[in-house]
Amino acid sequence: MNNKPEVSSSLPLAVKRASSSLKVGGNFGLWVQLVLGVVSAITLLVASPNLVGSQDTTQATGVGVFFALGGIVALGVSIYFCFRYTRISRRLLVTDSNSRPSRAVILRQLRIGLIVNLVGLLLTILGAQAIVGIVLIKSLTQPQLVIGAKPQEFVNSIDLLIIQANVNIIAAHFAGILSSLWLAERLNK
Numbered sequence: 001m002n003n004k005p006e007v008s009s010s011l012p013l014a015v016k017r018a019s020s021s022l023k024v025g026g027n028f029g030l031w032v033q034l035v036l037g038v039v040s041a042i043t044l045l046v047a048s049p050n051l052v053g054s055q056d057t058t059q060a061t062g063v064g065v066f067f068a069l070g071g072i073v074a075l076g077v078s079i080y081f082c083f084r085y086t087r088i089s090r091r092l093l094v095t096d097s098n099s100r101p102s103r104a105v106i107l108r109q110l111r112i113g114l115i116v117n118l119v120g121l122l123l124t125i126l127g128a129q130a131i132v133g134i135v136l137i138k139s140l141t142q143p144q145l146v147i148g149a150k151p152q153e154f155v156n157s158i159d160l161l162i163i164q165a166n167v168n169i170i171a172a173h174f175a176g177i178l179s180s181l182w183l184a185e186r187l188n189k
Contacts, residue, residue: 011093015100019092021186022106026085029179033082036172037075043165044068047158061134064162067127071169074120078176081113085183103187110184117176124173128166135159 044065088109092100138159 011095015092018103018106018187019089021183022085022089022092025179025183025186026082026089029082029176030079030086032175032179033075033079033172036168036175037072037079040068040075040165040168040172041072043161043168044072047161047165061131061159061162064127064131064134064166067123067130068162068166068169071120071124071127071166071173074116074123075169075172075176077116078113078120078173081109081116082176082179084109085113106187107184110180110187114177114180114184117173117180121170121173121177124166124169128163128170131159131162131166135163 048065088101088106094100
């Protein structure tokens with residue numbers, strides 16, 4: 001049994017273009033965000049066991065991780081919306097015009113996806129600012145060649161892993177925003 005919708009050659013050219021754009025933009029957003037999100041999640045998982053009960057971290061490091069996790073949750077929702085764009089592209093190709101989603105419905109989905117990416121971007125930027133601020137303070141107050149200093153006073157690899165995860169999440173949300181804006185532009189032509 002074939003699950004692909006029947007594509008009629010009598011479909012309007014605008015519908016075919018919209019379907020093609022949704023497929024390309026949805027796949028771009030889906031895969032870029034998925035890859036960057038998985039890399040970020042793995043990076044945070046590697047850093048997390050070192051954070052729990054560690055004497056080498058500060059409270060702000062936990063805040064950076066918390067906001068990064070919020071960004072990853074928003075990224076998961078955004079990935080879902082990009083997947084939906086590809087499904088909508090298939091629904092546009094059906095021959096029955098009553099079962100096709102309207103332009104308003106599609107644009108509303110794009111708007112929601114864009115808002116999700118903006119919220120995720122905000123959360124991740126807050127997390128990145130918290131951890132970068134802590135790393136900066138640590139590096140500026142780091143005593144020179146002091147033996148027996150507290151480990152949490154030094155910049156450590158956990159801090160850098162969290163920064164890397166935040167930057168990856170920011171890049172993923174940027175790709176989602178780029179995809180949504182490109183699709184909105186293409187569908188408004």
